[in-house]
Amino acid sequence: MSRFIKSIIAATTLLSLAVPALADQLGDIKKRGVLVCGTLGTAEPFSFADPATREIRGYDVDFCKAMADRLGVKLELKLVAVEARLPELAQGRVDLVVANLGYSAARAEQIDFSHQYFVSQQKIMVRSADGIKNFAGLSGKKISAPKGSSSELAVKAKVPGGEVVTFQDPPTAFMALVQNKVDGFALSELASVRFMQQVEGKVKLELIRESMLSEPWGLGVKKGEAALLKQVNDTLESMEKSGEAAKLHTKWFGPTTLYKSNREFRVEPIVLK
Incomplete structure (x- = not known):
């Protein structure tokens, strides 16, 4: 082998070591035959x-x-816990996060968001006997909220003078209100x-x-996984077109459920207004 060819081989080897392999989580999922989906398990009916x-079931x-x-x-x-989602x-311990994950600019710097698959109104619950009718x-x-949640951030932004008390999960935060440990409880309306x-x-x-905010929810995908993000969005778009996405909303939130909610959103790219 000539000295010239040897030098080309050596240079190519060094270059391959210097350039990291492109991320392909979608390929990894297909190869292992399992999709690991992170979800809360404590947020009925989601x-x-x-x-x-x-x-474990839900929307x-x-x-x-x-x-x-x-x-x-x-x-x-x-x-996963609320604060552990990102x-x-x-x-890389989960492939996707489908766990009441509201879009925010700060979160979008850390992960990629799919199209919206739900839009949540964030509200505050109070005891009727206390006579509290507005944020003022x-x-x-004291207002309880799950730690690391959009609800926690919304209270800080919308309730001047309110003190946020965080808990590990929604049920614990709710019980704090029932047990008179706090005066309000912040979470999605449904x-x-x-x-x-x-x-x-x-x-x-x-x-x-009053609603603290109207929050689009997306599926969370690790940064840089363009192929996986496209697969997720293509699937969501297909579900919207076929009516499957609307049927799931009716199944969990429609006329025959406790929520009796109409679907007033579509699967579409998240655009903050």
């Missing part, structure tokens, strides 16, 4: 343990299943309705009519 079977879980089905792989659910994704009435009072149903007849609760 992701919760069925009382009868203990199986978010159904979207996880749809993603796995389109890829032709098995689904593995991994329960770290679990960034560190919560000045100087999830709040479900919590209120759990204590109906024991404690009279209500939602302040």
Whole structure:
């Protein structure tokens, strides 16, 4: 072998060592045959343990299943805490996060967001007996919220003088209100309705009519995984076009459920107004 050819081979080897391999999480998922989806497991009706079977089910879980089905792989659910959603994704311990993940500019610097698959109204629940009717009435009072959630950030932005008290998960934050440890509880409107149903007849609760924010939710994808993000968005668009996405909303939030909610959004790219 000539000295010239040897020098080319050596240079090529050094170059391949210097340039990192391109990320291909989509390829890795297909190769292993399993999609690992991070979800909460504590936020009915989005992701919760069925009382009868203990199986984790819900609106978010159904979207996880749809993603796995389109890829032709098995689904593995991994329960994550609210504040661990982004770290679990960034560190590669889950492939997707489908866990009440509201879009924010700060989060979008850390991960990529899919198209919106849900739009949440963030509200504050109070005890009816306290007579609190607006955000001004919560000045100087304590409001609970899940740690690391959009609800926590919304309270800080919308309730001047309010003190945010964070808890590990939504049920614990809710119980703080029921047990008179705080004066308000911040969460998405639909999830709040479900919590209120759990204590109906024991404690009279209500939602302040003002909305802290209208928050688009997306599926979280690790930064730089363009192929996986495209696959997720293509699947969401297909679900919207076929009517599957609307059917899932009706299944969990429609006329026959506790929420009796109309779907006033579509699967589409997230655009903040």
